[in-house]
Amino acid sequence: MSLFSKITDLSLTKRAYKAVFKIVAMLPAKKKLVMFESYLGKQYSCNPRALYEYLQENHPEYQLVWSVDPRYKEQFEKRNLPYAKRFSVRWLFLMASARYWVTNSRMPLWIPKPAHTIYLQTWHGTPLKRLASDMKEVHMPGTTTEDYKRNFYKESRNWDYLISPNAYSSEIFHRAFQFDKMMIESGYPRNDFLHNSNDQESIDRLKKDMGLPLNKKVILYAPTWRDDQFYEKGRYKFDLDLDLNEMKEKLGDKYIVILRMHYLVAENFDLSPYEGFAYDFSKHEDIRELYLISDLLITDYSSVFFDYANLKRPMIFYVYDIDSYRDKLRGFYFDFEEKAPGPLVKTTEGVIKSISDIEHNDFQVSPAFDRFYQRFCYLEDGKASERGVNEVFSGRTRR
Known part of the structure; x- marks a missing residue:
């Protein structure tokens, strides 16, 4: 035909x-x-x-x-x-x-x-x-x-x-x-779930159900899709610019990383070289459970950070392509670089340093976070x- x-x-x-x-x-x-x-x-x-x-x-x-x-x-x-x-x-x-x-x-x-x-x-x-x-x-x-x-x-x-x-x-x-x-x-x-289920018993139960260790900090990496990178309508490409080898070497004794791709992203990542450190939870039915078990979030321009802020936990923004994304693809509604509730970095080295800084500050959020929370999360x-x-x-x- x-x-x-x-x-x-x-x-x-x-x-x-x-x-x-x-x-x-x-x-x-x-x-x-x-x-x-x-x-x-x-x-x-x-x-x-x-x-x-x-x-x-x-x-x-x-x-x-x-x-x-x-x-x-x-x-x-x-x-x-x-x-x-x-x-x-x-x-x-x-x-x-x-x-x-x-x-x-x-x-x-x-x-x-x-x-x-x-x-x-x-x-x-x-x-x-x-x-x-x-x-x-x-x-x-x-x-x-x-x-x-x-x-x-x-x-x-x-x-x-x-x-x-x-x-x-x-x-x-x-x-x-x-x-x-x-x-x-x-x-x-x-x-509502983030407010009503945010207790250690619920978090530990979720980690056990997901087969994750209880003795390590959890990093959630949840980037968005790029409008101009695609295979076809509704199926988008995503290049994993985050160097998992370097992250495993520097962070693997204390942390694990969970990947959560946008539902429009078609990639299936081979994480076998990072077994025990990196896990692909892109097909996990609801990201709210991944929020709850994570000690910190790495994202870019995804709206996930507005929701994650309800937990009052630290965030890092891995924005290696911010110039093209901001000026060519979409544009932002506010000065993201000035008002983001966490550091903006463009390299894996920058991500690792930011994690070290967060750890040094005992996973506390910065004073700038409070202004962000009062603007976007005040109804939650x-x-x-x-x-x-x-x-x-x-x-x-x-x-």
Whole structure:
């Protein structure tokens, strides 16, 4: 079959699917049915997970179902979570009849939102790098700057509610997403876990479950993806510029390193030369557990550092390509180099020295950290899920 024929067949399938979806959506809504999705159906994680768990515990009257990419169904099956395979016939009927959608990323534009559906968009991070309509130029594969912005705008028209972690994010979300409906400025539900489970017993239990030693400090390395480094649309390259050989030699007696790549990064790293020192947890279902067990974070421009700050633990920013990332790819919403809550370094040697400095200071954060925390984490108190659910499902907010 030619490429043209495959594209034509796919287009016809989408049109047929869309037509059936619209017909089913005309039927009465299942008023207690809530459909959840995290990172395109790849994970049981993030804000949708936190809201799911809160509803499950406090509102058993709702039917809760996950939308799941079939390639990732095992993590849902092992937990006995109710799910439907994304784009299956059953998924179509559930999505078209659901009263609520809860997701942290965009839905395909060819899936029409029914008139009876309330769409709660939780998003997935406090923004450092520019988003959507604020981006000057888009370098992602399979789209142009104009198309990307137009499609994002069309998607955001469907959102009825948008969760924001703080006032800073609310201002950006309103503008970048051109969102003019209900903003729920509640803190991020996913960070409730960091406040409610931050105790040594929970940390040790997680380390044992992950097969990690209890007698070493844990470094979490969680970088983001680069828009212009990719194999194809949705599959991004990542070069591991951090020298694990040097880190193992200098730090291996006291530390281990956990790698957590962004969900769009396609790399599978061979860490066999660093056995017992470096571990790849990129496929671990929820980064919140990796935050909790880590003594310090190494990242770059990823929004993970806003969440990790809730733990009030030290951070290092490994930004070897900051000039091109800041000036060419994305641009930042604030002076990152001045206000980052930790040192910015460009070499592995710089990373190792920063770790030594942190150790010398008994893993205390700097005074600059407090200003950062008060700006970005002031709403986080372990009850964001409750506030979000009360707003969307009960029509009232508690603070």
